[in-house]
Amino acid sequence: MGAETIFAVSSGSPPAAIAVMRVSGPRAMAAAAALTGRLPSPRFASLRTLRDRDGAPLDRALVLVFPGPDSATGEDLVELHLHGGRAVVAAVADALARLDGLRLALPGEFTRRALTNGRIDLTQAEGLADLLEAETESQRRAALAASEGALGAALSRWMRALSDAAALIEASIDYDGEEDVIAGRDDAWHAAVALVRDQMAALVAQPTVERLRDGLLVVLAGPPNAGKSSLFNAMLGREAAIVTPLAGTTRDVIEASVTRAGIPYRLCDTAGLAEGTTDVVEQIGIERARTLAGRADIILWLGDPDRAPVGAMRVGAKADLGETSGCDVEVSVFRAESIDVLWELLAERGRRSLTLTSDIALREGQLMAVSQMVHLLAHSIQQADLLVAAEQLRVARQLLGGLLGQDATEAMLDALFGRFCLGK
Amino acid sequence: MRCSAASVLASELFHVKHYDVVVVGGGHAGTEAAAAAARRGAAVLLITQRIDQIGVMSCNPSIGGVGKGHLVREVDALDGLMARAADDAAIHHRMLNRSKGLAVQGPRIQADRRLYRSSIQAQLRTYPTLRVIEDEVVGLDIGSGRVRGVHTEGATFETTAVVLATGTFLGGRLFRGTERLDGGRIDEAPSKHLSDQLRSLGLPIARLKTGTPPRLDGRTIDWARLERQPSDAETWQMSFLPRETLSPxxxxxxxxxxxxLSHDIIRAGLTDSPLFAGAITGGGPRYCPSIEDKVHRFGDRDGHQVFLEPEGLDDHTVYPNGISTSLSRETQDRLIASIAGLEQTEIITYGYAVEYDYLDPRSLDHRLALHVLPGLFCAGQINGSTGYEEAAAQGLVAGANAAAHALSLDPFLLDRAAGYIGVMVDDLVLQGVSEPYRMLTARAEYRLALRPDNAESRLTGRGVQAELVRELRRGSYRRRQEMRARARDGQMEHVDADIRREVEEDARYAPYLERQASEVARMRTDGDIAVPPPELLHAVPGLSTEMIERLRAARPKTLDQASRVRGVTPAALSALWLHARKTA
Structure with a gap:
């Protein structure tokens, strides 16, 4: 059992109406007692005032205590249902972090402990986490589709098609000379495999579950002092980044999750891309900005429109100063309606890249497997050597079987014997 | 030493003598088991109901094929009997998949039954530590939780290890129309007592069925009207050992x-079919074992091929491959008369179905030893497989390991990357069977590497290491390894033709083999992670009851094996992995 006691917000990212802070580990009870004074009876929700160590109130929260091993993690577990504001959550997290033997949980650490202590199995762990984090409409749809088996149905359909195709090849190999097989021996399997490849490729092009959950990555980029941080704050409607008239104030990346009109975004304010800076910290910030911009779904470019990265949305950020020619959109942080126009443009692009043409979304891990299958299937069709084609098809079927929890060989043999009259 | 044929085959009784290994059954599994155990140095007793039937081919008179040919070559590479007997008896050669890569070529021969049997019997006589007696084993002598010997009607033989290779004789029951006979083959009695004892031990025993076609009198076949299938023009042999004697x-x-017309006759005859009237309860296979099955399941086909295979040079019996049946005699008569060229043909022996006991092979480990009863090994049809080649290969594994058990040698284990033998054993003991298990190349994930032509390169070295290979082959292997070394350096002169082709084929598939190598490496790494024994599985956190049940049935010893137990989820594997890590 992990000796450390960990804590984290377990109900999605703030801001939200309620944030559930979970504390798990041998010191969970002591930690909760330090904040609340007196612990409620196990499994009974009680309202308590949380205080920091100086006695200053942090929040009025529901407190729940689950002694191990009969808790979600298998360890002593405390839940603090906080009012969801960022400041409150941050203050409670800060108070917990100051206690001996407590640290912030790593991503997925609660689940890992639950798994290690045998409280859940791996598939439950994956589904549960997604349901907990499903915040927006399309995410819920993806989660539901997965749980109701829309993805499973598609995978099964492909498995059948590939099993049939492989059965044609395998019958011609393992039952050479039997007349039933000679009839089926040509490249009849090519078309079926090509169809699966195309359908898989279409799914690979769709946003993943993680992307739907984490939101569209929108990166504000441009030279120093272009007004990125001002715009960032205006878009969030609060002061998140420090804004000063000095170039190079934002030295690192500042990130905020925000949901507008049902679309989740990860909004990132980056250091200005000034060239020739000698400040080491600033250089690191610039490097990070570049990396982030490379992964962005949408770059909001604030700066000379002619120097905008390909595909970036060119924003005239200081419309009130009249420096906006050649831009896609003009905004002024002083005019709220101009910010709304920007959001609408983002939503338009966002819907495009987050829209599922079907109700199926893959997880990142599945996406890797499916991409690999697309590759293998494409190669198998091009292969002149039947054995190598069969081998590529086999690896693809094995990957698919892995996603489905099925034995690919047995599925193929079912197809083989169902289709051909074989055996003497 | 002189262990004369006369004394060995004279059915004399050896009262209360101790053997290292006792093999029950003289079929393809039993003979390979006895020979393999003897090669490893064990004193072996082979008990069979009929000495003259040792090495008999109860069903079709052919050896090899696609997948099966791979097994024959692998058994040969480990100095087994089958390939040499096949070469001694081959009266027709056919290399299947000749136009495809060497990896899936299927060497198959038609054998003269008598020559095959006498080759097996002659080979057995060359083993000085092997004795053969004619008797029926009626029970195992079990004490202190292990096997101590076997009982026959008149004697008890002490031993450290027993290999059961009883074929279809365990609780064997024959069906033909409404006829019912007890037996493992026509006119041969079943082993009833042994079956009862195994059941009483609480071992998981179930029923399977197989069948055989009627045998025809070749003199009454109108050969002139039929399409002939000649033997291959190119000569090749099953065994890697160079031959001195000429082929027949x-x-x-x-x-x-x-x-x-045939199909109408079959449909009309289904009312007295034991298969369709429900008399046979044993699990049927997905493939078509009988002509009635083919007609029933593939009603749209206007005909099914029948291969007429001669059973011997001076034997006029013909085996009509493709029409295995358990329909009544009258229906069989009408069916044969409805087939082109067979209108006047007489049936010598009518076809029948056999239902027999088999042991759920998941109760065995990779040595083919029973988990719960140390010293008891099983090979062949008793493990739910079908086919001579499958039986022989299991016999070799069981015999080699029975000897290891008795003499405290290292177990002889082949994994899935080592050969088809490894694939089959792994499939059987981890997956179990729902139909008679037949070797298919589609079951071998490392098919490109596991070729029939390179079995010697793959396995003979291992065999030598395990002292499973006798002097004659050791010498031949050494010479041929030197040729391989030269051939790989591009010096092709004085290199056997088959080795030249082997080295060329190696190069052709090298890029794909490299990719598979990483798969093999991962398999072997997971092969080092232990899975707790069944009684400790409940202590593994996160394993559902269902997963525990599945793992209990197959008893995987390593994480790699567990990954191949049907229905075991990635989550369960993670739980096992976590547990192994925590307890390491």
């Missing part, structure tokens, strides 16, 4: 087919 003369086979 080659015969052609012929092909005919059933037609709509």
């Amino acid at each position: 003369p080659q015969l052609a086979c012929a092909i005919t087919r059933t037609g709509e």
Whole structure:
């Protein structure tokens, strides 16, 4: 059992109406007692005032205590249902972090402990986490589709098609000379495999579950002092980044999750891309900005429109100063309606890249497997050597079987014997 | 030493003598088991109901094929009997998949039954530590939780290890129309007592069925009207050992087919079919074992091929491959008469179905030893497989390991990357069977590497290491390894033709083999992670009851094996992995 006691917000990212802070580990009870004074009876929700160590109130929260091993993690577990504001959550997290033997949980650490202590199995762990984090409409749809088996149905359909195709090849190999097989021996399997490849490729092009959950990555980029941080704050409607008239104030990346009109975004304010800076910290910030911009779904470019990265949305950020020619959109942080126009443009692009043409979304891990299958299937069709084609098809079927929890060989043999009259 | 044929085959009783290994059954599994155990140095007793039937081919008179040919070559690479007997008896050669890569070529021969049997018997006589007696084993002597010997009607033989290779004789029951007979083969009695004892031990025993076609009198077949299938023009042999003796003369086979009339006759005869009237309860296979099955399941086909295979040079019996049946005699008569070229043909022996006991092979480990009863090994049809080649390969594994058990040698284990033998054993003991298990190349994930032509390169070295290979082959292997070394350096002179082709084929598939190598490496790494024994599985956190049940049935010893137990989820594997890590 992990000796450390960990804590984290377990109900999605703030801001939200309620944030559930979970504390798990041998010191969970002591930690909760330090904040609340007196612990409620196990499994009974009680309202308590949380205080920091100086006695200053942090929040009025529901407190729940689950002694191990009969808790979600298998360890002593405390839940603090906080009012969801960022400041409150941050203050409670800060108070917990100051206690001996407590640290912030790593991503997925609660689940890992639950798994290690045998409280859940791996598939439950994956589904549960997604349901907990499903915040927006399309995410819920993806989660539901997965749980109701829309993805499973598609995978099964492909498995059948590939099993049939492989059965044609395998019958011609393992039952050479039997007349039933000679009839089926040509490249009849090519078309079926090509169809699966195309359908898989279409799914690979769709946003993943993680992307739907984490939101569209929108990166504000441009030279120093272009007004990125001002715009960032205006878009969030609060002061998140420090804004000063000095170039190079934002030295690192500042990130905020925000949901507008049902679309989740990860909004990132980056250091200005000034060239020739000698400040080491600033250089690191610039490097990070570049990396982030490379992964962005949408770059909001604030700066000379002619120097905008390909595909970036060119924003005239200081419309009130009249420096906006050649831009896609003009905004002024002083005019709220101009910010709304920007959001609408983002939503338009966002819907495009987050829209599922079907109700199926893959997880990142599945996406890797499916991409690999697309590759293998494409190669198998091009292969002149039947054995190598069969081998590529086999690896693809094995990957698919892995996603489905099925034995690919047995599925193929079912197809083989169902289709051909074989055996003497 | 002189262990004369006369004394060995004279059915004398050896009262209360101790053997290292006792093999029950003289079929393809039993003979390979006895020979393999003897090669490893064990004193072996082979007990069979009929000495003259040792090495008998109860069903079709052919050895090899696609997948099966791989097994024959692997058994040969480990100095087994089958390939040499096949070469001694081959009256027709056919290399299947000749136009495809060497990895899936299927060497198959038609054998003269008598020559095959006498080759097996002659080979057994060359083993000085092997004795053969004619008797029926009626029970195992079990004490202190292990096997101590076997009982026959008149004697008890002490031993450290027993290999059961009883074929279809365990609780064997024959069906033909409404006829019912107890037996493992026609006119041969079943082993009833042994079956009862195994059941009483609480071992998981169930029923399977197989069948055989009627045998025809070749003199009454109108050969002139039929399509002939000649033997291969190119000569090749099953065994890697160079031959001094010439092959027997080659015969052609012929092909005919059933037609709509035949199918009408079959449909009309289904009312007295034991298969369709529900008399046989044993699990049937997905593939078509009988002509009635083919007609029933593939009603749209207007005919099914029948291969007419001669059973021997001076034997006029013909085996009509493709029409295995348990329909009544009258229906069989009408069916044969409905087939082109067979209108006047007489049936010598009618076809029948056999239902027999088999042991759920998941109760065995990779040595083919029973988990719960140390010293008891099983091979062949008793493990739910079908086919001579499958039986022989298991016999070799069981015999080699029975000897290891008795003599405290290292177990002889082959994994899935080592050969088809490894694939089959792994499939059997981890997956179990729901139909008679037949070797298919589609079951081998490392198919590109596991070729019939390179079995010697893959396995003989391992065999030598395990002292499973006798002097004659050791010498031949050494010489041929030197040729391989030269051939790989591009020096092709004085290199055997098959080795030249082997080295060329290696190069052709090298890029794909490299990719598979990483798969093999991962498999072998997971092979080092232990899975707790069944009684400790409940202590593994996160394993559902269902997963525990599945793992209990198959008893995987390593994480790699567990990954191949049907229905075991990635989550369960993670739980096992976490547990192994925590307890390491």
